[in-house]
Every structure is written in structure tokens, then in C-alpha cells.
Amino acid sequence: MNRRLFLSAGLIGLSSKADRRIEGGFVFEDQKTGHLLRDRKKTLPRPAREVRVPVVIVGGGIAGLSAAWELDRRGFRDFVLLEMNPRAGGNSRWGENTISRYPWAAHYLPVPDHGATLVRELCQELGLLKDGAWDERHLCFSPQERLFQYGQWYEGLEPTGAPGAHEQYRRFEEAMSGFRVSGEFTIPMERGGKPSELDRISMAEWLRRNRFDAPGLAWYVNYACRDDYGATAAETSAWAGIHYFASRAPDDKGPLTWPEGNGWILERLLAKLGRYVRTNALVYRIRKDGPRMRVTTPEAEYSAEVVIYAAPTFTAPYVMENAPRVDDFEYSPWLTANLVLDRWPSERGFEPAWDNVILRSPGLGYVVANHQSLATRSDAWVWTYYTSFAEGAPAQNRRWLIEHDWTYWRNAVLDDLARAHPDIRQCVRRVDIFRIGHAMIRPKVGFIWSQQRQAVAGGKGNLVFANSDLSGLSIFEEAQYRGVTAARRALRRISRG
Amino acid sequence: MPFLLLVSVFLIAACGLIYELIAGTLASYLLGDSVFQFSTIIGSYLFAMGVGSFLSKYIDRALVARFIYLELMVGLVGGFSSSLLFLAFAYTEAFHLVLYLLVILVGILVGLEIPLLMRILKERFEFRDLVAHVLTFDYLGALGASLLFPILLVPKLGLARSALLFGIINAGVALWSTFLFADQLRRRVNLQIACALVLAALLGGVGLADRISDAADNNLYADEVIFTRNTRYQRIVLTRWKDDVRLFLNSHLQFSSRDEYRYHEALVHPGLAAVPGARHVLVLGGGDGLAVREILKYPSIESVTLVDLDSEMTRLFSTQPFLKRLNHGSLTDSRVHVINADAFPWLDTNAKMFDFVVVDFPDPTNYSLGKLYTTGFYRLLARHVSRNGWLVVQSTSPMFARQSYWCIVETLKRVGLRTYPYHVYVPSFGEWGFVLAGTNSYEPPAALPGGLRFLSASNVAELFHFPNDMTAVAAEANRLNDQVLVRYYERDWRAIAH
Known part of the structure; x- marks a missing residue:
């Protein structure tokens, strides 16, 4: 495998640098x-x-x-x-090609715990939950997540960092456990939630007040806010930020996910x-x-x-x-893209996961749609790339999203992925893009x-x-x-x- | 000047012998029966040289220029002969044809060399000295080549690179001759350009084909690499040392022909002999047909379904004479159905039932392969095993990867199967483990098919005893959403490596 990778790298070196033709366009345009x-x-x-x-x-x-x-x-x-x-x-909504089905936006459901009765009722009806046990075929296959940092991929999403960072992660997890047992952060939120001072400060402010200053942790929490709320930690209500970490006590390793x-x-x-x-x-x-x-x-x-x-x-x-x-009611614009690859890009480190995140990238990473396949081998893949426009005013971002053409956004997607996969342009043959102006509600401070x-x-x-x-x-x-x-x-x- | 000319004789003689040795060695590697291969190849080669010598009389003008072109042709054909033969073996059914055509072509060209050179040199020597000196250096060259070949070339360079190296020497002699015989040549520049082109082609051959496959393989594998092929899914490499042929898939040893019978008898018979009148058997993985060979020893068998991902692998083991001998032609037996598919999705879309299932996948070295060792997979598999049937899983080494082995046992238990772990010693692998699983209580079979080399009814039960250093250790079950096995496996083998 290593030699083959080396060889392909060599051949790329020999071949002309001209990018291959990449097809695609916008979808839905709601x-x-x-x-x-x-x-x-x-x-x-x-x-x-x-x-x-x-x-x-x-x-x-x-x-x-x-x-x-x-x-x-x-x-x-x-x-x-x-x-x-x-x-x-x-x-x-979802799409399909000859390689796989793929999502256009929402791509997973966290394993609902016993408090999320309605979701569990639905899961039972759909056969996901039988006699109290989850059907593992619908749970995300290993490995679930990896992070690109220091030039290679590592298992998991938490950035490694300075020695003190580890202590902060532990303390952060403890704090979240405390919120979890408080019964205030529930799914659905109305079950246990009640008006809280935490809604009056931002997640970033909450981190500051509690002396969480490790850069890795700050990145991780900000990433979570961008991923779940399309907003930065500085704008997200601390109540919502904490809800993400403290609202679930799943009874199996998830999430539930499917190619589509x-x-x-x-x-x-x-x-x-x-x-x-x-x-x-x-x-x-x-x-x-x-x-x-x-x-x-x-x-x-x-x-x-x-x-x-x-x-x-x-x-x-x-x-x-x-x-x-x-x-x-303020909403975050999003861009999702489905990429068709007929060659896996060269890369170093931990093997491909379902969710693949690049540290300090403007995007949110990509999910491999056909990761959730029973097959052991594949020679083509669909990646669903996500990015939320968390920085700046949503209305302005929506204009930006609409004003530029497909080539502009395709290049933005590929440039972002090239941080981890320098030869991505030689591997992709199609990029379809979904521009979602009002993708998700933004739980900003006080909302x-x-x-x-x-x-x-x-x-x-x-x-x-x-x-x-x-x-x-x-x-x-x-x-x-x-x-x-x-x-x-x-x-x-x-x-x- | 005369001495320098005789050095050319020495060199081209060495080249000529090397090509012959390469053809003979390759043929005996790939086809076996080295006495027959060497005899017929030497015979054809010498005969072709005679043809060449005879034809030399028809060359009557521009002897030096013709000689130079001849050297270039020998260099090209001889230099690429080894690579061509490897390719012919890998990609065509016409290996014999290509082999003998090449031998005859190289022989004719080499046969032309010495007569032509003697005629070129006849002005400079007495006839008596000419014959004596040319033949002396010719035989010296042969001696040098025959010593160099086994001692240095095969072990250090491998066959493909050796041939290319000597092709370069031929082309070098050609280039050198344009200087030696400068006075007898018109249009020297054209000749020199031709020499440069041939040299470049041969050097390119060394740089590309060679570095990519043989060099790396010969460094990687202890024994001579006799066959390599990159399929869509894996790199297949066969090595040979004396009568021991070994198969590697992506550098992992799959079997050694010396002791594979221990592995495959142990894989099949403890389970299959315990299913009286078994009719339908499924083999997952095992594209080498060796497990199927064992299964076909039961007269009750009506069908064997072999599901292996790699069509090149099953084709190789259904067509290559040596490999067919090894598996007794099992893959071409009329009862055997070869299906090239990914096992998990294939099972998922299939409703067939089997009396016995052999699961012989590569070890769980990554998360993709790890899926084939999960509760999700075994739950599905169990639905394809008939009520009194058994399934057996090759389960890596309980000695070197102890926790991995017991993790597989735990995983099979988790889906409600009764498990009967056992192990066998295979010298080329070490201690190796299997797990029989089914819904019944297992009793070792009272009788086994005849003609087994390792197992007998009296020693089957012994396989199920584990000495203290291999007994069960605690392990979690391996699940699709939580593949602990890949982590155990990595940890177990890392502990061995350090």
C-alpha cells in the first residue's frame, strides 16, 4: 500500500500539473x-x-x-x-449516484437516550431499536472521526495540545457531566430547560469565566458551535453551547447514520x-x-x-x-457539496473515518457517504463537504453565497480540502453544491x-x-x-x- | 588495441550466457521441473546460435556497422527478456510461446556475434591467433557470467534487473565500438545516436519497471520473487526457495507450500467431518483453492461456493500449472462455484443455506477488514448455516495476538453461537488459531477422510486444548460501531515487534 501510494505520488509528479476537468453545478436552488x-x-x-x-x-x-x-x-x-x-x-433531502446515496444536509441522528421518548418511539417503529438494543448496522461504523493536524490525520476530533490542555479537557468534561445531571439540558429542550443566566452570555465568555483557555479546547468548542449552530462560540448562547455537550447520555456508541x-x-x-x-x-x-x-x-x-x-x-x-x-429569529447560511472521487487522495496518518475534520480550516470537514457500507473495498467515493458561514452577518453571507458562481464555490471547497489532501483536484471528478440560505436557526446570546x-x-x-x-x-x-x-x-x- | 577488442568478446560472451541462464531460471521458477526447463532452453538456445552463425555468412558489407546494430538488438531483446517473460506469465496464457520465441531470437542474435566479430578482426590477427584468442575470451566470458549469476546477480539484483544490466553492457559494447572502429565507420553520429537511444531505453527500464516491483520485492522477501501482480485489490507475490513456494498478499504471508497442509487440514476437517453428509459448503476468502481442495475430499459434497473479492487471484489459482498442482485443480472442479464479490454485501443479498462455512479472511489489520469480524457480520453469517451445520473462522494467532484471538471468540459468542476454539502449529506461521461455532454441542469427529498428512481421528481432540500461554483472556466483542479488534490486533503485534 505504501509503495503504491509512493508510486502514485511519483506518477503525479511526472504527469502534467493541469487539473482534470471537474463537472457539477448547483442543486435545488430553493x-x-x-x-x-x-x-x-x-x-x-x-x-x-x-x-x-x-x-x-x-x-x-x-x-x-x-x-x-x-x-x-x-x-x-x-x-x-x-x-x-x-x-x-x-x-x-438526499441524492444518489452509481457509487452511493448521499445526504444534502442533515446526515446523522445521535443515539437518543431514555429521555428522548418520541425519538425512541420512532426508532422502534423503524426497526432501529429492538428489545432495547440498537441494530449496529445503523450505528456509525468504526472509525467514526479523525482530525487533520500537524500534517497528518489523528483518531478522534479533539486536538492534541500542550500538557496543560489535557487537564482542561478533563475539567471541561467534568463540567459538562455536572450540567448533564442537573436535568436542565434535555432533549427535547422544553422538557427540562428553564430560563437561565447562561443564555445571557456567550459560550466563549463562559469558557473565559471558567478559565478554559487551551487553544485546542477553544478550537474544539468553537467548531462544535459552528457545526451545530452555524455560529461562532462568541455569538452562541452559552446555554445552547452547553446543551450540545450536556444533553445526551446515549446507551450505545453512535450516532445513527446512513449513506443518505x-x-x-x-x-x-x-x-x-x-x-x-x-x-x-x-x-x-x-x-x-x-x-x-x-x-x-x-x-x-x-x-x-x-x-x-x-x-x-x-x-x-x-x-x-x-x-x-x-x-x-436569525438563521445561518450553509454550503454543502457532494464530491465524487475516483481515486483516494494521498494522505498520512490514521485511516479514513466517517467524519473527517481539518483543524483550523474554515470548513467543517467532510463525511464519507459510503463509509457506512458493508463492503470492505471501494474504488470510488462520495464525500459530503460542509461549511457554515459562522463569521459575520448572515444576510451579508447569504448575498456572498448567491452572488458567486459554481466555479467560485467549487474552488473554495477544493482549496479547503487541499489543506489535508494536496492532490484533491486529481481525485475529484464531480462537485455538486447546495446553497442553503437559511439552513439553521442561530441560538445567539439571549435567543x-x-x-x-x-x-x-x-x-x-x-x-x-x-x-x-x-x-x-x-x-x-x-x-x-x-x-x-x-x-x-x-x-x-x-x-x- | 587487440586486447581491448578481446574485452568486447569477453563481455558479449558473458551477456549471451546470462540471457540463457535467465530464461532457464525463469522457466523453472514459473513452470517447475527445472531439469526439463534448463535442458530444453539450453538446447533451443544453442541451436538458435547455430542458426545465427550460419546466417552470418549472408552479411557481406559494412560489417562494423552491422555488428554495432546487432549489439544494440541483443541489448534490447536480451535486456528486456526477463521483464517480458514476467509480463507474459502474468498477463497472457502464452508463456511457453513467448519463452521459446525469445530464447530463439536471442540465440540467433548471439550466434551472429562471434562469427561477425571474427571477420572484423581477421585483418588484425593471424588466423591461428584469432581463433585461439576469440574462443579463449568467449569461454572466459562464459565462466565469468556463470559464476556471477548465482553468486551476485540473482541474490542482489534479481532477474529483471540482471537482464537489463547485461542489455546495457551489450549497448555499451556497441557504443564503445563506434570509437574503437572509428576509422572503418561512416556516419558514426547516426550509430552513436542509436546507441544512446537504446541505452536510454534500458536505463529507463531499470529505473521504472524494476525499481517499482522487483527491487522492492527482493528487499522485502527473503526468497527469490517468482511472480508479482498488482490487482485492483492487492499485491500478489509468489516467492520460491528450493521446493518452498510462498504466497504473500500485500506482504502478508498466506501460505508456504511446505506446511500449508497443516493449516488447511486444520481449517476444514474438525468442522466439516462433524457434519455427516454435508452437501453445501461456503468458503469466504480462500481464493487459493487450498481449503476447497480439502473440502472436496468428502464424497457427499454437492456444491462448494467460494466467494473471494479478487478475480485475479481466483483466476491465477485456476489457471497457473504450478498453483493448480498445489490445490489439485480444486477451483476448476465442476462442483465448485467461484464468485468474485465482497463477502459481507454478498451474504446480505443472498438467502442460500450451507452445511459448513469456512471463513478465511486476511487478519483484521484495518477497519475495512475488521468489519468481517464483527457481531454484525457473524449475526448475518449464522443465518446462512443450516441447523446441524458449523462455521469455522481463521482467527489469527492465539499466541502472538492472544487478545485478538479471544476477542473473535467473544464476538461469536455474543451473537448467540456456541464456540469451540482450537489451534494448530504451522511452522511458517507459528501457533495459529481457529474458532468453530454453531448452535449445537460439538464432538470431535470419529472419522476423517483418507489421505490426510497431518490430522487423524485420534489427534483432532488435542487441537482443542490450550496451553497456559494461550488460554482465554478478557476481551470485548467486536462491533461495527466499535471495532475493538483492530486496536487489540495492532497492540498485540506491536508487542511482538518490540
Whole structure:
């Protein structure tokens, strides 16, 4: 193997330096549909058809589908789910080529502990959890993570550092254990969470106050914030930062993952609930109509008793009259890219893992989609590359994301990967890019326990919000919890008549 | 000047003999039966030299220039002969044809050399001295070559590089002759350019083909490398020392022909002989067909399914005469079905049941191979074993990798199988371990097939006793999401290496 690597390096040296042709383009481009709401509302066609239905769910991501899942399993089948895109799935959408399936955004589900009852119920239904044991085929295969530092790969994600750093990692872990047993940092967050002073300071400030100053640890915590919240530790609420580390006590080594990421769960939900889903149905107006609600799409106008609004909450003012105030809801833009490789790049150190992170890179690393394969060998791979735009103002970053063409972003991705894989351009033959303007809610300082978030989340009446942003945490579990909770509220409302 | 001319004779004589020796050695390495190979090759070579000598009379003009071109041709053909033969063996079915064509071609060219040179030199010597001196240096060259070949060339350079080196000497003689015979040559520059091109080609040959494969292999392996091939999945290397042929996959020893019977008898018979009337057997890995050879000793066998990732490997062991002799042609038996696939996904998409399963994978040296030793894999595998059947797993050494071995036992137990660990001493490997696993209680078989060299009904039970330095140690089960085995294995072998 070493000799072959040496040989290939030699041959690269001999071959011309000209980069090979790399194909690809942008995918989905949801903003083209979404911006119709923002820019040209009046030109949208008036529907010719009217449909009366007790419940309408708006948005076909995990929150909307979970609302549908709950209604359906309670035996309530008189509802529709409206999705603006040709395919439901939101952040769990996925793709497929001849090599593998691959995720477009959300790519794993942490092993839910006993407190996350709803997630465990779903896992049991999907056969992931049987008689209290997890099916290891759906747990991430070894090795799970590696980090590129000092010119080579190391197992695990925590940077090695000065002798004192080890002590700080230990102390940090102890502090997190303390928060874990406090019962305040739970999944779903509403179960144990309560207004906290920790929400008033940033994660970076919390580290400072507790004398965590090892550069490796600071990088690691900042990486966690960028990865989970699309924000730097300096902007992330300490409550949210701690929640990431302290909210889970899994009963097996995870996470749960699949080549197509959470698309695996999505497909199973859609197999069961697809009959309620209307795709290409952009909801552009929601208004009160006496005791009922009218939901307008270009194709049909729905008259419903209750509307579950599972689309991102920030869109509400573009769609409805008298929308609640949502100006505190701030979202991080993301870029994900799926790369097709027909040669594994040359590299040194620990062998390829599922999640591969480059120390001090602007990106978040890449996940090997076909890592989760039973095969022992492969001669082509799909890498899903992630980066969140954590630094700077989100709106400005969104403009940056939209203004530049595919070649620009492709080069940005390859330049980042070249830090660890100098010959990446000789290995990649395709790069497809997904620009996600509002990828995830940003739990900035003060947001988690803000009046505004709590008001929208606790909303009453016949318009119920359901997106994961109501939790301030953009994770599968919160999306599912919000969806299910909204469905239960809708049912209560209907039963009251 | 006369002496310098005779040095050329010495050199080209040495080259001529070297090419002959290389062809003979390669043929006996690759085909076996060295007496036959050497006899026929020397015979054909000498005969071809005679043809060359005869043809020399048709060359009547520009003798020196012709001689120089002749040297260049000998250098090229002879120099690349060894590499060509290796390639022919690896990539064609026509090794014999290529071998004898090359021998005859080189022989004819070499046969032309001395008569031509004698005619060139005839002006400068008395006929009596000419014959005496030329033949003296010719035989001296042969002596030098025949001593150099076994003592220095084969052990230090290997066959491919030796041939190239002597090709360079031929081309060097050609280049040198353009200076020696400057007065008899027109268009010297053209000749010198030709010499430079041939030298460059041969040097390139040394730099590339050679450094890549043979040099490294000959450093890596103690014995002469007789065959190498890079497949999509691995590097296959065969070495030979006297009658001991060894197979290496990615530098890991797979078997030695001297004692592989111990390994393969122990792998197959304790389990298979305990399944009366076994009809369908599955072999995972084991593309060398040696386990299949043992399985076919049971008359009740109706089908053997061999799943090995590497089609080149199974093809090699189904076609090469020497390797076929070793596995008794097991892979071409009509009961044997060879499937080239990755074992885990293949099992996952297959519903067939087997009375006996042999799991003979490479050791868990990395996380990819480690998947084949997990609870996930064994759980799936157990579903393919019939109710009274057994599966056996090659499980690395309980002596050198003790915790790894007992980890595999623990992993099999974890999926609800009853395990019966055993071990055998294989001189080229050391103590080696296997685990029988099934749902029943195991009793060593009362009878074994005839013709076994190592096992007998009376010594099977002994394999299941572990001396104190190999008894069970605590180990976690190996799971897909937590591959402890790869870490145990690395630690175990590191402890041996230091």
C-alpha cells in the first residue's frame, strides 16, 4: 500500500500539473421558489380549486412530517401537507449516484437516550431499536472521526495540545457531566430547560469565566458551535453551547447514520405518509376566514380548522397577515457539496473515518457517504463537504453565497480540502453544491429564553407553529418534538370543535 | 588495441550466457521441473546460435556497422527478456510461446556475434591467433557470467534487473565500438545516436519497471520473487526457495507450500467431518483453492461456493500449472462455484443455506477488514448455516495476538453461537488459531477422510486444548460501531515487534 501510494505520488509528479476537468453545478436552488414570496407575491396565480380539510400542514421537512406522523398514528387522516419543492424532506433531502446515496444536509441522528421518548418511539417503529438494543448496522461504523493536524490525520476530533490542555479537557468534561445531571439540558429542550443566566452570555465568555483557555479546547468548542449552530462560540448562547455537550447520555456508541444521512428516515416517513403530501405547493397566503383559516397555493385554496406552520418561522410575515413578531429569529447560511472521487487522495496518518475534520480550516470537514457500507473495498467515493458561514452577518453571507458562481464555490471547497489532501483536484471528478440560505436557526446570546421565541412556540389558536427553530436548536429531535407537539395541539383544538 | 577488442568478446560472451541462464531460471521458477526447463532452453538456445552463425555468412558489407546494430538488438531483446517473460506469465496464457520465441531470437542474435566479430578482426590477427584468442575470451566470458549469476546477480539484483544490466553492457559494447572502429565507420553520429537511444531505453527500464516491483520485492522477501501482480485489490507475490513456494498478499504471508497442509487440514476437517453428509459448503476468502481442495475430499459434497473479492487471484489459482498442482485443480472442479464479490454485501443479498462455512479472511489489520469480524457480520453469517451445520473462522494467532484471538471468540459468542476454539502449529506461521461455532454441542469427529498428512481421528481432540500461554483472556466483542479488534490486533503485534 505504501509503495503504491509512493508510486502514485511519483506518477503525479511526472504527469502534467493541469487539473482534470471537474463537472457539477448547483442543486435545488430553493431560494428561487422561496423568493417569490419575498419579491413578487402579486404575480402568483390565483387557485381555481377550493378544498375543505380540517388540518393543513405547511412545510414538508422533518417538523411537518413529524406532525403528519403523529396525526396519522393517532388515527387522524383528514389532513394535507403542503411542500413548496418538488420533493419533501427539507434538510433531510438526499441524492444518489452509481457509487452511493448521499445526504444534502442533515446526515446523522445521535443515539437518543431514555429521555428522548418520541425519538425512541420512532426508532422502534423503524426497526432501529429492538428489545432495547440498537441494530449496529445503523450505528456509525468504526472509525467514526479523525482530525487533520500537524500534517497528518489523528483518531478522534479533539486536538492534541500542550500538557496543560489535557487537564482542561478533563475539567471541561467534568463540567459538562455536572450540567448533564442537573436535568436542565434535555432533549427535547422544553422538557427540562428553564430560563437561565447562561443564555445571557456567550459560550466563549463562559469558557473565559471558567478559565478554559487551551487553544485546542477553544478550537474544539468553537467548531462544535459552528457545526451545530452555524455560529461562532462568541455569538452562541452559552446555554445552547452547553446543551450540545450536556444533553445526551446515549446507551450505545453512535450516532445513527446512513449513506443518505437522515434521508433514510425521511424515505421511511414518506413511505408511510406520502399520501398526505402535496409537492410543488407553495403556500403564499394564510389568512383568517371567520373561525377557519384559508391557505392559498397556486393550485388550490384550502379551508382548514387548524394550520400547522412547520416551514421556517421567519417566513411567516411573508405569508400571513398579523404574523407574530419573528425578528429575533436569525438563521445561518450553509454550503454543502457532494464530491465524487475516483481515486483516494494521498494522505498520512490514521485511516479514513466517517467524519473527517481539518483543524483550523474554515470548513467543517467532510463525511464519507459510503463509509457506512458493508463492503470492505471501494474504488470510488462520495464525500459530503460542509461549511457554515459562522463569521459575520448572515444576510451579508447569504448575498456572498448567491452572488458567486459554481466555479467560485467549487474552488473554495477544493482549496479547503487541499489543506489535508494536496492532490484533491486529481481525485475529484464531480462537485455538486447546495446553497442553503437559511439552513439553521442561530441560538445567539439571549435567543433561547427570549420572550419572542417562547411566545411563538407557545402560540395558541388555530395557527400552530412547528419548526425546529422554535427550540432555537436545529436538530432532528427538536423538529420531531415541535411537529408532534403541534399535531397534538391541532387535535385538541379540533376535538374542542 | 587487440586486447581491448578481446574485452568486447569477453563481455558479449558473458551477456549471451546470462540471457540463457535467465530464461532457464525463469522457466523453472514459473513452470517447475527445472531439469526439463534448463535442458530444453539450453538446447533451443544453442541451436538458435547455430542458426545465427550460419546466417552470418549472408552479411557481406559494412560489417562494423552491422555488428554495432546487432549489439544494440541483443541489448534490447536480451535486456528486456526477463521483464517480458514476467509480463507474459502474468498477463497472457502464452508463456511457453513467448519463452521459446525469445530464447530463439536471442540465440540467433548471439550466434551472429562471434562469427561477425571474427571477420572484423581477421585483418588484425593471424588466423591461428584469432581463433585461439576469440574462443579463449568467449569461454572466459562464459565462466565469468556463470559464476556471477548465482553468486551476485540473482541474490542482489534479481532477474529483471540482471537482464537489463547485461542489455546495457551489450549497448555499451556497441557504443564503445563506434570509437574503437572509428576509422572503418561512416556516419558514426547516426550509430552513436542509436546507441544512446537504446541505452536510454534500458536505463529507463531499470529505473521504472524494476525499481517499482522487483527491487522492492527482493528487499522485502527473503526468497527469490517468482511472480508479482498488482490487482485492483492487492499485491500478489509468489516467492520460491528450493521446493518452498510462498504466497504473500500485500506482504502478508498466506501460505508456504511446505506446511500449508497443516493449516488447511486444520481449517476444514474438525468442522466439516462433524457434519455427516454435508452437501453445501461456503468458503469466504480462500481464493487459493487450498481449503476447497480439502473440502472436496468428502464424497457427499454437492456444491462448494467460494466467494473471494479478487478475480485475479481466483483466476491465477485456476489457471497457473504450478498453483493448480498445489490445490489439485480444486477451483476448476465442476462442483465448485467461484464468485468474485465482497463477502459481507454478498451474504446480505443472498438467502442460500450451507452445511459448513469456512471463513478465511486476511487478519483484521484495518477497519475495512475488521468489519468481517464483527457481531454484525457473524449475526448475518449464522443465518446462512443450516441447523446441524458449523462455521469455522481463521482467527489469527492465539499466541502472538492472544487478545485478538479471544476477542473473535467473544464476538461469536455474543451473537448467540456456541464456540469451540482450537489451534494448530504451522511452522511458517507459528501457533495459529481457529474458532468453530454453531448452535449445537460439538464432538470431535470419529472419522476423517483418507489421505490426510497431518490430522487423524485420534489427534483432532488435542487441537482443542490450550496451553497456559494461550488460554482465554478478557476481551470485548467486536462491533461495527466499535471495532475493538483492530486496536487489540495492532497492540498485540506491536508487542511482538518490540
